[in-house]
Amino acid sequence: MSLLAAKHAAINLSQGFPEFDTPEFLKQAISEAIAAGKNQYCPSMGLPDLLQQIGALIERRYRQADAEALNPMQTVTVTSGATEALWVAFQALVRPGDEVIVFDPAYDSYEPAVELAGGHCRHIAMHAPDYAIDWQQVRAIINDRTRAIVINSPHNPTGTLLSKADMESLQNIVLAHDLYVISDEVYEHITFDGERHESVLAYPELFARAFVISSFGKTFHCTGWKMGYCVAPEAMTAEFRKIHQYVTFCSFTPAQFAITEMLKSHPTHIDELGPFYQRKRDVLIQALEPSRFEVLPAKGTYFVLLDYAAVSDLKDTDFCHWLTKEIGVAAIPLSPFYQAETLDAYHRKHQVVRLCFAKDDATLQKAAELLCQL
Numbered sequence: 001m002s003l004l005a006a007k008h009a010a011i012n013l014s015q016g017f018p019e020f021d022t023p024e025f026l027k028q029a030i031s032e033a034i035a036a037g038k039n040q041y042c043p044s045m046g047l048p049d050l051l052q053q054i055g056a057l058i059e060r061r062y063r064q065a066d067a068e069a070l071n072p073m074q075t076v077t078v079t080s081g082a083t084e085a086l087w088v089a090f091q092a093l094v095r096p097g098d099e100v101i102v103f104d105p106a107y108d109s110y111e112p113a114v115e116l117a118g119g120h121c122r123h124i125a126m127h128a129p130d131y132a133i134d135w136q137q138v139r140a141i142i143n144d145r146t147r148a149i150v151i152n153s154p155h156n157p158t159g160t161l162l163s164k165a166d167m168e169s170l171q172n173i174v175l176a177h178d179l180y181v182i183s184d185e186v187y188e189h190i191t192f193d194g195e196r197h198e199s200v201l202a203y204p205e206l207f208a209r210a211f212v213i214s215s216f217g218k219t220f221h222c223t224g225w226k227m228g229y230c231v232a233p234e235a236m237t238a239e240f241r242k243i244h245q246y247v248t249f250c251s252f253t254p255a256q257f258a259i260t261e262m263l264k265s266h267p268t269h270i271d272e273l274g275p276f277y278q279r280k281r282d283v284l285i286q287a288l289e290p291s292r293f294e295v296l297p298a299k300g301t302y303f304v305l306l307d308y309a310a311v312s313d314l315k316d317t318d319f320c321h322w323l324t325k326e327i328g329v330a331a332i333p334l335s336p337f338y339q340a341e342t343l344d345a346y347h348r349k350h351q352v353v354r355l356c357f358a359k360d361d362a363t364l365q366k367a368a369e370l371l372c373q374l
Contacts, residue, residue: 001320005330011367014320014330016156016303018358022222025266029258042253044245046078046229050256053263054078054229057270062201074234077241080251081226082186082215087113088247089182089211089230092239094119098147100182103133105337107156107184119147125342128352129296129307131158135169142177149174152184153198154191154300157337157354161191161299167198171206181206186215186228189270191300192278201231208233211240216259219270221358225255277302277357280364284357287368302358305334309351311374316353323353327374329367331355 001014021027045051055072063069070076079085086109094100096118102110104125111121122141126133138149151170153162162170174181183200191197200210212231217223232240262269281304285295294307312319316333324330331353335343343350357364 001324001330001332004321004324008325008328010324010328010330011363011370012330013355013357013359013363013367014324014332016356016358017223018221018302019360019363020221020358022220023262023266023269026220026222026258026262029261030254033254033257038254038257040253042250042256044250045073045241046076046251047253047256047260048073050078050260050263051076053260054231057263057267058201058231060267061270062199068204070231071234075231075237077230077232077237077244078251078256079228079230079244080248081217082184082213082228083109083226084244084247084251085211085213085228085230086110086182086184087116088240088243089213089232090114090119091117091243092236093117093148093180093182093211095147097145099143099145100147101138101141101149103151104339104342105131105157105334106150107152108337110150121339122146123339123342125338126158126160128350131155131160133162133166135166135173138173142173142179146177146179148180148182150182150184151200154185154187156187156301157303157332157334158296158305159298159301159303161195162198164198167200167203167206171203174206174209179209181210183210183212185212186218187301188214189219189273190277190302191274192281193299195299197300211236216255219273220259220262222255225252227251227255227259280357280359280361283361284355284364284368287365288371291368291372292374293371296352303354303356305352305354306331307352312351316350319351320353327370329370 005012051072054076090113094117098119099122100114101122104123188197200206200212216227292310296305298304316335320331320333334352
């Protein structure tokens, strides 16, 4: 869709990356690291100072005062983006013939990684329009081949959040059936309206069987740096690192120095992300009020879903192509985030598209103006 948007000079609200730049402090810090000659390999697991800063962030955001502290040197691994972290976690966990439960609409990197490990995904559709998980349906699908459950909260593409009740249901299922969890939490710091992100890191019994994936690219508006990390119990981290060392060995050294300094010097940046993106969400939603689109609730991430049933009868892929070419706004169809069976079962007339609002206000206003003409 980004290529199509460029070809037709459309406003690109499709691919999920910020239009605005990385914080000035972070850009200066990476320039200083490069100039200081910090350009060679670092330890495979990540710079020790960065691991300590990540550990401090986890303790501040998710851990109870009486909880056992994490040892970040043994539980945190810096990766070349969350995509590498996800891939390595699947390779460390999934064995040939294993089944992994994923919830549709699902981010598109999960299934290829599972299949490359010799596993198979079992898809369960979240129930539109609130995109909730039916945990009884999860229990019904579990069998002796089930190995793991993948969760993603805040959720791409729907913008929904898992609740405390969801996490308790997940934990009960995981413990009862001796399963594992891969938790994709790359938008963890982007939640709205006072809603809390329920991280696996805040549930000790669940974390004992989990890989938790995070993204500096999302947090610091530097998606092109491809910087992420994985947090897991010590024994699982040891297995993760055995694979990580043969995938990238280590990740972008100057960026690790820069992010370390950012975490030390500007800890409030993370706390400000939610209000920052909530304002952008509200700019777009308010500008779309006169339109014929139904805006679905967005509790987190920098995406919002639009139901266009009142605008067009086209299927979502055709509608997005038409919208880009003829109207000048690029969006993402939701159907590619589904396995065919779940799409047929739950969304035979699925007329929902995703917009990214990590854009300048003027861009959002202009896009909304064009959409309101439909």
